[in-house]
Structure formats: C-alpha cells, structure tokens
Amino acid sequence: MxxxxxxxxxxxxxxxxxxxxxxxxxxxxxxxxxxxxxxxxxxxxxxxxxxxxxxxxxxxxxxxxxxxxxxxxxxxxxxxxxxxxxxxxxxxxxxxxxxxxxxxxxxxxxxxxxxxxxxxxxxxxxxxxxxxxxxxxxxxxxxxxxxxxxxxxxxxxxADPFDVDAQRKIEAAIRQKGIDENWAAALEYNPEAFARVVMLYVDMEVNGVPLKAFVDSGAQSTIISRSCAERCGLLRLLDTRYRGIAHGVGQSEIVGRIHVAPIKIGSIFYPCSFTVLDSPNMEFLFGLDMLRKHQCIIDLKENVLRVGGGEVAVPFLAEKDIPTRLLEEERYAKEASSSGAQAKSAAKDSIPAGAPPGGSTDKNSSQGPDFEAKVAKLVELGFGREQVIQALKFFDGNEEQAAGFLFGG
Structure with missing residues (x-):
C-alpha cells in the first residue's frame, strides 16, 4: 500500500x-x-x-x-x-x-x-x-x-473453500464488484443517465389562452383539467355524456369531453379535442391522438416539436422556463394517463347519457352477418377491428353512433 x-x-x-x-x-x-x-x-x-x-x-x-x-x-x-x-x-x-x-x-x-x-x-x-x-x-x-x-x-x-457461508460471501463480493464496475463505466461513458430527465413542454395557446403543454406520446388522449378548461373558456362546450372514470396508475374522474376547440402552435391554429379530467394537479397534456392527427414529429436532435409534417417547429422549453408546479404535473399526468391506460378506460367506462338504454357489451350480442358488415365498413375507415367492435357493442350495433364516437375519440 x-x-x-x-x-x-x-x-x-x-x-x-x-x-x-x-x-x-x-x-x-x-x-x-x-x-x-x-x-x-x-x-x-x-x-x-x-x-x-x-x-x-x-x-x-x-x-x-x-x-x-x-x-x-x-x-x-x-x-x-x-x-x-x-x-x-x-x-x-x-x-x-x-x-x-x-x-x-x-x-x-x-x-x-x-x-x-x-x-x-x-x-x-x-x-x-x-x-x-x-x-x-x-x-x-x-x-x-x-x-x-x-x-x-x-x-x-x-477462508475454507468448502465453507458454504464463505462461498456465499465470495459470490456476493464478485457480484458487487461487477455492479461497481458497471456503475463506474456508466459514470465515465454515460454520465447523463444519472441526471434528472426534464419532460417535454412547449408553449401553446388554447382558445387564445397561453399555456405550457406537456407533450406525452405515451398518453392516448389529449387531456385538460376542468380548472384549465374553465380558464380557457371551454366549459360551455363540455359534453358530460362522456363522463366516466379513467383508470391508470391511480384513477381520475372524467367529467366529459370537449369535441373541438382551437389551439395555436407557433403561428398556426389547429382543431383539437380534449378529454376533461377533474384533476387540479394536471393542467394540459398533449397526447398521442392529436400528435398523430396533426402529423407531429418529436425532433430531439433539434429539440423542437414539428407540427403539420414540419410546417411549424416550436422549441421544447428548458427546465428554467418550466414553472415548478408543472414539474410535479408529470407525476400526476402519468397517474391520469398511465401510458395509454387512461384513454382505453375512457372508451370503456365513459357511458354517454344519451346512449340507448340497455346498451350491452356482452360478447355474444349482435354478432350476426349484419354486425360483421358494419365492422368491416368501419374498419375500412381506418379504425382497428377491436376498437370498432367495442364501439358497436357500446351503442347496441348503431353504426352511426359508433362512427361518431370513433371519429370523436
């Protein structure tokens, strides 16, 4: 030594x-x-x-x-x-x-x-x-x-090589040495893995009100809180027929749906649909449905969100530009969305008040030739078969209501 x-x-x-x-x-x-x-x-x-x-x-x-x-x-x-x-x-x-x-x-x-x-x-x-x-x-x-x-x-x-306890300690020491070497290699070659990852936020305007939107491609639906929707003057458009419960890591109450409202990204306005949650801790989450609808590209090389196939590019916010209260929002957003579980729950649990009484989701109902024809017709419009079947069962085989629900979702 x-x-x-x-x-x-x-x-x-x-x-x-x-x-x-x-x-x-x-x-x-x-x-x-x-x-x-x-x-x-x-x-x-x-x-x-x-x-x-x-x-x-x-x-x-x-x-x-x-x-x-x-x-x-x-x-x-x-x-x-x-x-x-x-x-x-x-x-x-x-x-x-x-x-x-x-x-x-x-x-x-x-x-x-x-x-x-x-x-x-x-x-x-x-x-x-x-x-x-x-x-x-x-x-x-x-x-x-x-x-x-x-x-x-x-x-x-x-130590005695035939001592079971000694062998166990040697095995643990070897394993720990491997872990320590792996940790040292990570510090040298991948130090950013130990840093806090800041989620993606961009500046948007919803119905003329500026907001910092949490961009989450893991959430199936775009979500806005009731308080934020009220601040943006959108509660008058709330369709409470789509209320329900969103199940994810936790669960939140879905108070309804706003079918369309203008959002401004960069200098261009786009139509957007929102699922409204009674969640004061989560303000506005821009989900996969609108990312796909408006052909958005999450460009991490240039650190921008490209919208409309690239016609608009808005920069992701640096950590210093994100309010502290919104950094806590990430956790609540995951509880609300659970990487897509929320949107699926909304489809399953949100029972519109205007739906026909006795609406059934029984697997054995309405599975005749006419039902299959309706499924095939809606699948041709670009929806998944399982999604179409769920929507038709949800509305007791009413093709128009199912189509409206699918296009609205």
Whole structure:
C-alpha cells in the first residue's frame, strides 16, 4: 500500500510499504529519505504517536493515509507546527485554520492535491473551515470503509473453500464488484443517465389562452383539467355524456369531453379535442391522438416539436422556463394517463347519457352477418377491428353512433 508522509518542514513523501511493516522499519526508510536519524523521528497518525514496535496495519494505517513526521530535536516552532497539523480520531484537523495555512504555503502539496483530490484542494483554498473539516471527516470514512473492504477480501482469500457461508460471501463480493464496475463505466461513458430527465413542454395557446403543454406520446388522449378548461373558456362546450372514470396508475374522474376547440402552435391554429379530467394537479397534456392527427414529429436532435409534417417547429422549453408546479404535473399526468391506460378506460367506462338504454357489451350480442358488415365498413375507415367492435357493442350495433364516437375519440 502507499502512504503519504508529511514532515515538519512541509516535505511530502509517498512511500510504498507493507501493511505488516513495523513503525521502526518505516522510520528506517524515512531516515534514508530525509537524513533524519531514526531516534529523532516522531510519527503521528490521526494525532496519536506511533510506537516503534507497532505494526502499521494494527494502527489502522491504510492505503492513501497521511502520516505526520517531526524531529524530536526540532525547535519549538516545529513542534507547534506538528500540533497545528495533528488530526482528531474522526479525521478532522485539530486546528483547521493552521492546517489550512500550512497546506496553502506548500505549492507542491497543492499541486498534488489538485491532481488527486480537487474538491479538497478547493476547500483548502476557500474560506469555509466547516466544509474543510467535513471533507476531512468524509475522506477518513472513505479510507476506513476501504480498509474494511480490503480486510474482508483478505479474510475471504484465506477462508475454507468448502465453507458454504464463505462461498456465499465470495459470490456476493464478485457480484458487487461487477455492479461497481458497471456503475463506474456508466459514470465515465454515460454520465447523463444519472441526471434528472426534464419532460417535454412547449408553449401553446388554447382558445387564445397561453399555456405550457406537456407533450406525452405515451398518453392516448389529449387531456385538460376542468380548472384549465374553465380558464380557457371551454366549459360551455363540455359534453358530460362522456363522463366516466379513467383508470391508470391511480384513477381520475372524467367529467366529459370537449369535441373541438382551437389551439395555436407557433403561428398556426389547429382543431383539437380534449378529454376533461377533474384533476387540479394536471393542467394540459398533449397526447398521442392529436400528435398523430396533426402529423407531429418529436425532433430531439433539434429539440423542437414539428407540427403539420414540419410546417411549424416550436422549441421544447428548458427546465428554467418550466414553472415548478408543472414539474410535479408529470407525476400526476402519468397517474391520469398511465401510458395509454387512461384513454382505453375512457372508451370503456365513459357511458354517454344519451346512449340507448340497455346498451350491452356482452360478447355474444349482435354478432350476426349484419354486425360483421358494419365492422368491416368501419374498419375500412381506418379504425382497428377491436376498437370498432367495442364501439358497436357500446351503442347496441348503431353504426352511426359508433362512427361518431370513433371519429370523436
């Protein structure tokens, strides 16, 4: 293992020693390097004097640790310097101000620190002694944890190969090593995976009212909250026949549907249909139905939403431009839509008040030749077979009402 030795004259030495080496042998090595006789050396680790007969490993000295060395024959100023640079058992400096000034005055030490631990180097150059002490304690904990892991690994190496518990620990250590290597590789090659992903928002106007729309291609329907619809002056168009319950991660009440209203994207107006939810936490979600209807392209390379096959391109908002309340909206939007579950629920659970009484969804009803002819006719219009069958069953085989419902959805 490698340890760092700092002398009273601020000389920094890096030595490669064995964990089972005695303190006396370490002093002999330092005598060669510093020309200070072994008998005049005093070594301190974490503020405690190291005795000649003691082993480095027994004292807790680990890889990368710092050991202070002073000469017993040095002047009072040198002894004072040692006391200033001594460490507490938790790794913090006894006198952080003196420790900081001592390191600041050594350009070689600071150069090494900037290369090996830039965060600590910045703390030493800064004015926050509490931050410096916290970093020193953190580094001490890291060293202790590393030492503990190394001791466990050594114990496993000498464990009985036929011991079931030892084999289990070895297997866990190997697995954890693989996880750690994978994590390190991700930090190096895919660091953005650890950052928070900001969802896609664009500026739109709904019935002349500016809004920040949450673009969600995983939601089958475009959703607007009741309060937002009221603010946009659209509640007068609310069709309550389409009320129901939307089931997703959670569930929300569908208060109705607004069949068409103008939205402005860029400088162009487009017709849009909305499912209205009684969900105050979710304002406006631009879903897959309108994305497909208006041939939208989510262009992440240019970071824009292209509408109408590219006739309009509006930029996605940066995080600083999104109100904090809308960032919470993402979670509620998923509860409402559950990546499409909401829209399916709306189709299944929204029973229009004007639907014929006794409307049945029984699989055995209306499945004659006429029913199949109606299915084929509606499928030709571009709807899915299952969707058509559900709509026809929903309206007791009424082809016109089913078609209206499908076109409206």
């Amino acid at each position: 490698k340890i760092t030795v700092m002398t009273s004259d601020e000389q920094i030495l890096t030595l490669d020693v064995d964990r089972e080496e005695s303190v006396e042998n370490l002093k002999a090595l330092l005598e060669v390097e510093t020309k200070i006789p072994l008998q005049q050396q005093q070594l301190l680790y974490n503020g405690r004097e190291m005795r000649n007969a003691e082993k480095l490993g027994a004292l807790g000295v680990g890889d990368g640790d710092l050991v202070m060395m002073v000469s017993k024959a040095s002047s009072f100023r040198s002894r004072e310097s040692v006391n200033e640079a001594a460490f507490n058992p938790d790794g913090s400096a006894v006198d952080p101000s003196a420790f900081q000034q001592q390191l600041r005055g050594d350009s070689n030490v600071m150069t090494q620190l900037f290369q090996s631990d830039p965060e600590l180097a910045q703390a030493i150059l800064g004015n926050d002694l509490n931050k410096l002490q916290d970093l020193l304690r953190a580094r001490n904990l890291q060293r202790s944890e590393l030492q503990r892991q190394q001791e466990e690994e050594m114990a496993l190496l000498y």
